[in-house]
Amino acid sequence: MFGKGLFQGLGITFKRMVGPNITEFYPEQKPVLPSRVRSSMGLQREKCICCNMCAMACPNGVIKLTGEKDEESKKRVLKSYHMDLGRCLFCGLCTEACPTKALTVTQEYENAVFEADDMKWDMIARAERKGKEG
């Protein structure tokens, strides 16, 4: 019949109008992330044995780390651990290479920064800050 489609269209939009909306109120309500999201890196300093496997696994050369030998326990201790997040793919190869699971992929996603230099992360400082914040 002539005009039937018009009423169908009106019906559909009305259903949408009274139905639920799918807007996420992002800063107030955090989205529920899928379990496999890889969006940030985390380091547990005491687990790290400075084997440099992560740096070697990284396809982009993101990771630079230095370690030194602790005289008392005769173990290598992490001295510095830097990641250039600007080049990181979050592919997770470094975490797979890590023998002690010191390096993990985490699900923090609010990583935006204003300066390019801010993307060079000092992982030790970040780990300490995170430890303080809880």
Place this chain on the structure above:
Amino acid sequence: MQTLNNLFLIIAHFIRSLFADPQSVWANLTMDVINFIIVVVIIVLAALILILLERKVAGWTSMRTGPNRLGPRGWFQTIADALKLMGKEDVTPAGADKIIFKIAPMIIFSLPMMTLAVIPYGNHMAPIDLDLGIFYFLAVSAISTLAFLMAGWGSNNKYSLLGGMRAVAQMISYEIPLLFSLLGVIMITQSFNLGDIVKAQHTIPFIVLQPLAFVIYIIAGIAEVNRAPFDLVEADQEVVAGPFTEYTGLRWGLFFLGEYGNMTAVSALAATVFLGGWQGPFLPGWVWFWMKVGVIIFFMMWVRWTFPRIRVDHLMHLAWKVLLPLSILNIFLTGLGIFIYRLVMGG
């Protein structure tokens, strides 16, 4: 209840009673100024609310929430937008016809002011009770065609001119079915006075007697105020913003005010002529009136966010080949109905 119904009449009476002679020239002048201010406030408030409501409806139809940042649930958004508009630079294009360019938005804004002045907002509540109410309303609203053309021509911009020409073609075409659709009601009531038309709907609103005319009026009315699906005048994808392309700041804001004012005026006329105006049980008359206007405005928004824009040639076909014959048929049927009614009733 009765007090609430006549609230504004009582206020008007009180203001008049402050004068030594309540019917003197000065009392009348004061009342006219107050009425004028009320109409302007209605237009500004309507624009403030409707712009936001439009965005909300747009959001709801696409499963969003619409503006949600400023104020409770985003209801102050338009105020911020209006303030932003005031802060904008007032640009006049170099090659523009300056006088026409500057007059056009003022004319657009003044038209809903003139048309809304004859609408009865309640019993005896028309700011100006004109005997030729409908006639005046249609005559004045026809001028907006000219204002669109002035804006299009004065801007010295090809898109503006195209939009202006489209406005002329569209609005003149749809004026005729709009006019004819109201003729049936005038034939029944034998009056151009909007107050009389509302009173004639005491038992039954004219939408029941004139359903075809109402449909034609709504379609032609949406086309008259250049809203989607008939928004060819300001079709963004084709002519940028039509006649508004070169306007900035407050002048552009005036266009917007005028547009939403016109929308309110067309809806108010529809509510007055077809839906029984301020007639209704329980609630005060002016509440009923604005509820009916609100329903029609909501319907216009609903249509806008449902249908895609109509093609230019289809636009003309719809006006001249469908709406015009239908409206003439409606006049014929109304005449026939009145004839039969008189035969039966022996009038």
